Amino acid sequence: MLFKDHFSGHAVDYARYRPDYPAALYEFLAKAARRHEVAWDCGTGSGQAALGLAPYFDRVIATDPSTEQIQNAARHEKVSYLVAPAEQTELPSRSVDLITVAQAVHWFDLERFYREVRRVLTPDGMLAIWCYGLSRINPEVDKVVQHYYTNIVGPYWPPERHYIDEKYETLPFPFAELPTPEFHMKAEWDLNEFMGYLHTWSATQRFEKKNEQNPLNMVHRLLAKTWGDPQTRQTVRWPLYLRIGRVTSL
Numbered sequence: 001m002l003f004k005d006h007f008s009g010h011a012v013d014y015a016r017y018r019p020d021y022p023a024a025l026y027e028f029l030a031k032a033a034r035r036h037e038v039a040w041d042c043g044t045g046s047g048q049a050a051l052g053l054a055p056y057f058d059r060v061i062a063t064d065p066s067t068e069q070i071q072n073a074a075r076h077e078k079v080s081y082l083v084a085p086a087e088q089t090e091l092p093s094r095s096v097d098l099i100t101v102a103q104a105v106h107w108f109d110l111e112r113f114y115r116e117v118r119r120v121l122t123p124d125g126m127l128a129i130w131c132y133g134l135s136r137i138n139p140e141v142d143k144v145v146q147h148y149y150t151n152i153v154g155p156y157w158p159p160e161r162h163y164i165d166e167k168y169e170t171l172p173f174p175f176a177e178l179p180t181p182e183f184h185m186k187a188e189w190d191l192n193e194f195m196g197y198l199h200t201w202s203a204t205q206r207f208e209k210k211n212e213q214n215p216l217n218m219v220h221r222l223l224a225k226t227w228g229d230p231q232t233r234q235t236v237r238w239p240l241y242l243r244i245g246r247v248t249s250l
Helices: 008-017 023-032 048-056 067-071 110-120 139-152 159-165 191-199 202-211 220-227
Strands: 038-042 059-064 079-083 096-102 121-132 176-178 183-189 234-246
Touching: 023 048, 023 121, 023 183, 023 234, 038 048, 048 059, 048 079, 048 096, 067 079, 096 110, 110 121, 121 159, 139 220, 183 191, 191 202, 191 220
Parallel strands: 038 059, 038 096, 059 079, 096 121
Antiparallel strands: 121 234, 176 234, 183 234
16 A cells, blocks of 8 residues: 655654654653553654653554655664554554554544554553644744745645644544643744744645745745844744544454
8 A cells, every 4th residue: 555655755854853742741641541561653753752652661663654754763772663554564463552643643544544553452552643733933923834834835735634724623533532631842943943844844845846946935034034033042832632542342
């Protein structure tokens, strides 16, 4: 099965410029999980979530269908990286206590992935999926980013992106769902780092490939004007949308 690969071509930038998820998220997931032997981070990308889970589980298996992403993922003694699609792995049945999918489940064949989830989870095992919305810095910068997101690269977003715009609320999720607290992500970035992050967007990459020009050039001057000194580090925040569910019978 071919997977929807929007990130392999810039895996190095993805590893460098994607923000980290908050420590409180992993603490919450660890407390909610009933066993802590094995966690599977699916669609791991450069391994941010896998590293976050490592302190709480004896072993973390991190998979991604992209060889380039796995090659650029951060290493940890507890994390085993494997190139594998979400929908079909060689993980033993009933062997995983927690499955996480960070900013990736909307790319999956959900019916096949959920079948794999039910196969590999231990009884009362848990699935956690999350995504994050547009960044928030200040009203002036945010207005430029919204313009870029909607009007410049908007037509180049893959159709699955609508699930993120809808905060994963419309995503099919056939599990016994549990309540979750609110989480936010935060980074301290200068303008170059923020531009690097915008360049990792799948819509940016698709625009650049089709038109043979970097669409960020169209907003760079506006971003620089609203940002101020490009060396100044601004606080960048993202709302995080989490859904967790437990498999009660397999």
